[in-house]
Amino acid sequence: MAGRETWTTEEFGTSHEGWVGVLLADGSVSGPVFFDSGSATAGQPMTQWSVYDGRSQHIPRAAALRAVCSCAWAGPEHHLDWALIGGEGLEEGGDEQASACERDWDGHTAQVEAGAIPLPESVLVLLERLEEEVERLAKTSPVAAVRAARRMEVAAGRAGYWAARGTRTDLTTTQAAAALGLDERAAVRLLARFGRWSPYS
Known part of the structure; x- marks a missing residue:
């Protein structure tokens, strides 16, 4: 509104x-x-x-x-x-x-x-450290930090592909949304983006 x-x-x-x-x-x-x-x-x-x-x-x-x-x-x-x-x-x-x-x-x-579904502490620590390292890099070489961020996007896309497809197989939309802390529409869009299928399929 x-x-x-x-x-x-x-x-x-x-x-x-x-x-x-x-x-x-x-x-x-x-x-x-x-x-x-x-x-x-x-x-x-x-x-x-x-x-x-x-x-x-x-x-x-x-x-x-x-x-x-x-x-x-x-x-x-x-x-x-x-x-x-x-x-x-x-x-x-x-x-x-x-x-x-x-x-x-x-x-x-x-x-x-x-x-929401909990993440292992080891993953949380790695994500936090990666973000800190990229922020530190941005202070000395912003363009290198941009490249690093882009590599993070690529890595997320690769890691998310099979994860999204496995989630689609294992869980209903309602279950996936609850695990992700999202509403069902947002969960469908997120899984479709990572799994590379149409959210309308």
Whole structure:
């Protein structure tokens, strides 16, 4: 949805895209806000939590904030005290609650990572050391580091080919997605890219 700040991790991407969700006083989830023609954002839906300040009859006032993830997970509610917010404005007055939402989502992605298939410590150490070595190389010879990164891509493609095909044979799409910490669409695309088949096959 356009018009809101979101969070992602490098590994899980949009499979676990998070944002601050808004709840209204009756407990319902807020819909998008459309600004009038005098606004620079006229015609575009806005769902950024800080716009829900009840400034007009067309803009509802947030009662609570909570972290939301594209995987359908939602965090606990963090209630807003409008008596304390007063004229400060929601962006400033609700900053503490919004920050709490981001921490909640960080905890959620940590759980996703913990639930994904674990990697052997030896592999994790090698990957971390390889990344450090390439970063060190970039300080003295950036172009050599680019070549090294390219070789890493080639190696990943070779290693991933049979791994992807074996995964396709051994696991259902749902099982593979859970093991990878991805949604099913992202898992299909990833396996298809490594296995070199069409994601639509």
